[in-house]
Amino acid sequence: MDAALVTKLRILADAAKYDASCASSGAPKRSAGKDGLGSTTGAGICHAYTPDGRCVSLLKILLTNFCLFDCAYCINRRSSNVKRARFTVEEVVTLTVEFYKRNYIEGLFLSSGIIRSPDYTMEQMLRVAKALRQDHGFAGYIHLKSIPEANPWLIEQAGLFADRLSINLELPTVASLERLAPEKHAPAIAAAMGQMHERIIEAKAERRRFSPTGQSTQIIVGADETTDGSLLTTTAALYKNFSLRRVYFSAFSPHAEASSALPVKAPPLQRENRLYQADWLLRYYGFSAEEIASGGEDGMLDLEIDPKFAWALKNRDRFPVDVNTADREMLLRVPGLGKRAVDKIIVGRRHTRLRLDDIGRLTTGLKRIRPFLITADHRPVRLTDRLDLRTQITAPQRQMRLF
Amino acid sequence: MQPVQVILHEGADVQGFRRAARSLIARRIAPPDVSWTCAQMPELFANDEAEAARPFTLPRAVAELIDQALCHRDPDRYSLAYTLIWRVLHGERAVLEVQSDPLVHRLEVLRKAIGRDLHKMHAFLRFRQLARADGQEQFIAWFEPDHYIVEATAGFFVDRFRGLIWSIFTPVGSLHWDRENLIIGPPGSKADLPESDSFEAGWTQYYESTFNPARLNPDLMRKEMPMKYWRNLPEAKSIARLIEAAPARVEEMIQQEMAVSAKRNPEKAVAEMANQNPQSLEALNRIIAAAEPLVPGATRAVLGEGPIGAIAFVGEQPGDQEDLQGRPFIGPAGQLLDAALEKSGIDRRRVYVTNAVKHFKFEQRGKRRIHQKPTAGEVKHYRWWLMKELTFVKPRLVVALGATAALALTGKAVSIAQARGRTQFEDFPGFITVHPSYLLRLPDEAAKRAAYTAFLADLKQIARLAQAEPAKAAAAE
Structure with missing residues (x-):
């Protein structure tokens, strides 16, 4: 690799790192053709982890960080003094293919600053995806960050080659968008998501290829005053209205070129983590946004304990739950019981009466679960009588990403 | 009664285990009466007798669990697998549905470890390009898996790199693909790896640039990418430096005064953006x-x-x-x-x-x-x-x-x-x-x-x- 290309790579990877999504999962299973390169396994692979604990799965870069937009939260806005660079289409293709051959990455996540016009920019990104698929028989994962201001035919064309298309909402309210991202329009973003959703459904019904893993979005946390409750309501609406596959929360990071319109402080990582957990509760655990928010105070989630535990402490009358008789919905609400453990409990209890030891083999955090469960050989003290529950359980708790 | 001795190959001897299990089941020998050991060159276990033994059928999920669990280094793996077979054939066909059963749980723990080992090999293996006189592209990798998973991992690499010529060397075996045929070969050593690769420096620079120092969380990184893998990962050489420099970099970001834009407002270009539709x-x-x-x-x-x-x-x-x-x-x-x-x-x-x-x-x-x-x-x-x-x-x-x-x-x-x-x-x-x-x-x-x-x-x-x-x-x- 020549030095000039490495310099560009540094600038354009640095510029892309504020996007939280790096997922390569969910693509239909594919393997390389005879002379082709690449496969997707469905699960997604993290090829490395950086010291921030985040997964490196895709080559996540911008085509260029020159930009005509002036969004306050974005390091690449036109009024920022960051170093600028621009890849050619061929350079991005070469980097993707050569990195892939060495097993560094699962594929490409390409985004871009807006140059010349949204259409022109989208067309350049489209050319990258098309060249990878057609000239290199590339069957790896391609995620394109689509530009909502681009004309619909370009999005249609992009969907022919990409596994995922996404549009970043970035700011959860119309007012924040107007204040901090003057060139963006909230209704236009919603309309673009709506159109994308329609196209995905339509293509599925007509058995055509179009962005088979659906769409996702990112919301920045901590750049404005929006509460967690309102963030979760927005998120739930996105899942409901547009069947988004995933809403990513990204704690606003200070960067060297921060705008004066924004807070300059450490990113609210714990808050991001709680929202991440809350998002799982929304998607897989049958909680509503209001229920999750009710676990905290004034619309903000409890930062000390996870949102499921917080909800349980405020709804003590619903516990303990009998593991041998309770329905699935209620088991999913037991703090420390994950979705998979619940599935195993439901199948297992058809054959045997489950005891505490059994639960210990099905989960990892028995101590946390005990106060909430009745088993064949265990009945806890009534929760309403346990005032120390919170401190007892939180004291040695480590920060966990998944439950 | 003297326990029946079964000696199998080192590694994941799935074929040998199947033969032995068929024979043992045919002879109605219960799990406690069998002792399982491994050797470099085992005497073929009662081969004729095993061939003559009637094969039995297992639920697919049981067979899959056993196939994966046998890749584990745990010396008890054969005995656990045989016990499971015995129970399945003696009235407990649905035993896998009771995931809390101690035996099922133990085998599932083995399987999970194999799943993780496979996943990490898919993730952390790195190829280097080998310079060839004929100009053909060829790639070589060295990887150290925890368990006997080399064969189990072959399908993944063939599916992914079908159009390339490559070899993967490990301490327990090797894989070689010439775009058409797969050969499973003897163990290799790190010396099989070419000394350098022209994209490694660029990859390391990418790795460094995609790290956000404001989010430093090395514990989470080590949990997902344990240090034992670092010696074979080119990018891992940057980790110590990145961690050390992170607090200062963040401080710098926060302390930096608001920069005033050096550029004029590109009003014309911004206005021009609106005219993106084709004009003729x-x-x-x-x-x-x-x-x-x-x-x-x-x-x-x-x-x-x-x-x-x-x-x-x-x-x-x-x-x-x-x-x-x-x-x-x-x-x-x-x-x-x-x-x-x-x-x-x-x-x-x-x-x-x-x-x-x-x-x-x-x-x-x-x-x-x-x-x-x-x-x-x-x-x-x-x-x-x-x-x-x-x-x-x-x-x-x-x-x-x-x-x-x-x-x-x-x-x-x-x-x-x-x-x-x-x-x-x-x-x-x-x-x-x-x-x-x-x-x-x-x-x-x-x-x-x-x-x-x-x-x-x-x-x-x-x-x-x-x-x-x-x-x-x-x-x-």
């Missing part, structure tokens, strides 16, 4: 010509043809001939249209012809390409282009030939029988009639004649209407 028919046609067909197959996009300010006929989609020659309405339906136009007093050279969908969609049957009707979604996709095209072509009257054209022009499904005749398509005076290919398809001669007469009547009315409409292009001047 030629520009639009360039876009359409370069675009990919929504359904793969077509040779090319077939663009509209004809003068500005005339009657525009919109058909469904190009057919076989149109696709090959790149011009609209030249096949059988086009010829019929030509003849009908002449009969109705409309000069064919003075009308504009185009299609709702610009690419030929077909089903290949032998050598023939059989026309397939575009779906509503496809029509919608092309609609943006069609409406743009019409704004450039400025027709006096737009004629929808058939249901697909009517759908494209109105945006909704239309019954030709009901909607036939005058109408309005957004800004354009319009007319709906049948597609000439409909006339070709009618099987009955009498019906065909009647339909043709009706079509001619429509065309005559179209000619009159167009006469009455002021030419838009002329009026604009």
